[in-house]
Amino acid sequence: MGTIDRILVIGAGTMGAQIGMVCALAGFETAVYDLAETALDRARTELEERTAHAVGKGRLGEAERDAAFARLSFGTDLIGPAAKADFVIEAAVEQLDVKRKLFAELDRLTPPHAILATNSSGFVPSRIADATGRPDQVCNLHFFNPAMVMRCVEIVRGPQTSDETVRATVALAERLGKQPVVLDKEIPGFVANRILNAVRDEAIRLLEGQIASVEAIDTVCRTALGYPMGPFELMDLTGIDIGYHTKKARYDESGDPRDLPSRSVTELVGRGELGRKTGKGWYAYDRHGNKIEGTSWTSR
Ligand SMILES: NC(=O)c1ccc[n+]([C@@H]2O[C@H](COP(=O)([O-])OP(=O)(O)OC[C@H]3O[C@@H](n4cnc5c(N)ncnc54)[C@H](O)[C@@H]3O)[C@@H](O)[C@H]2O)c1
Numbered sequence: 001m002g003t004i005d006r007i008l009v010i011g012a013g014t015m016g017a018q019i020g021m022v023c024a025l026a027g028f029e030t031a032v033y034d035l036a037e038t039a040l041d042r043a044r045t046e047l048e049e050r051t052a053h054a055v056g057k058g059r060l061g062e063a064e065r066d067a068a069f070a071r072l073s074f075g076t077d078l079i080g081p082a083a084k085a086d087f088v089i090e091a092a093v094e095q096l097d098v099k100r101k102l103f104a105e106l107d108r109l110t111p112p113h114a115i116l117a118t119n120s121s122g123f124v125p126s127r128i129a130d131a132t133g134r135p136d137q138v139c140n141l142h143f144f145n146p147a148m149v150m151r152c153v154e155i156v157r158g159p160q161t162s163d164e165t166v167r168a169t170v171a172l173a174e175r176l177g178k179q180p181v182v183l184d185k186e187i188p189g190f191v192a193n194r195i196l197n198a199v200r201d202e203a204i205r206l207l208e209g210q211i212a213s214v215e216a217i218d219t220v221c222r223t224a225l226g227y228p229m230g231p232f233e234l235m236d237l238t239g240i241d242i243g244y245h246t247k248k249a250r251y252d253e254s255g256d257p258r259d260l261p262s263r264s265v266t267e268l269v270g271r272g273e274l275g276r277k278t279g280k281g282w283y284a285y286d287r288h289g290n291k292i293e294g295t296s297w298t299s300r
Helices: 014-025 037-056 062-071 079-084 096-109 125-129 163-175 192-208 214-223 231-238 240-254 263-270
Strands: 006-010 029-033 072-075 087-090 115-118 138-142 152-156 179-183
Touching: 006 014, 006 079, 014 029, 014 037, 014 062, 014 072, 014 087, 029 079, 037 062, 037 072, 062 072, 072 079, 079 096, 087 096, 096 115, 096 125, 115 163, 125 138, 138 163, 152 163, 163 179, 192 214, 192 231, 192 240, 192 263, 214 231, 231 240, 240 263
Parallel strands: 006 029, 006 087, 029 072, 087 115, 115 138, 152 179
Antiparallel strands: 138 152
């Protein structure tokens, strides 16, 4: 499989931008590709701000930051960076048809040794691997949000993923300074999100059953259970549409009405209130991204 020097990140959204920076900071030549110029501009600006903050706090050296940016490129051209990639991390929008099309294209454009990994939160390797002619080199490399901060990455192997692919992906994750965890068998939601989703679904049931408010449920989780943030605060951070699409995909597969997205989540997604990224979700946020107190869903 050879050495990994060059990484291609697909998608410059919430996850792709920071994954790109993690790779560049770890010394890899990294290209971030997106269809949308605006997404790339936003990603660059966000990373400049984040790293300036880290330099200001003394957590990152100025030279280290500059070297990372010198290794990091952003663009709307897929062909050039794909031809040089040793490893691809796909972090495009969570839609299966988009991912399958991308993987088929990546299979054509990347060198035969390249590993094609998806950061998908919901789609297991076998849903994507057969879009390529190298299903043994496809796996999930699942980062957590914010990717520059969270240490854990879940590596999910599908029935066709080779031991060599898993070994190389674990080694890469370690070089990125992450804590890799391997799932030996694929399962939708993996480990962390299955546990998290069970908590989230119960929180929504309590809200929709008018047992307690958004704020009350978040407060209990933080102050009684020791969670760093409540389930509604977390949904606002990760994007309410992510959970919505994951549940919808599961329903499409199972046909079980219990897998449908909840009424309140469907309503928020319908209004385009997707959390912090749109300035409104379960809570409202000011233009600096700070939560505005007293603006939770029930009180608006
Ligand atoms: N948000 C999270 O907390 C989180 C955590 C872990 C994993 N994930 C997964 O990461 C992936 C991306 O999520 P996100 O939150 O960063 O989404 P996002 O909506 O913030 O960004 C997606 C980006 O993909 C781009 N895009 C769409 N189609 C594309 C294509 N064909 N080629 C290239 N770029 C394309 C969009 O322009 C957008 O910039 C999803 O698969 C999601 O399941 C998300």
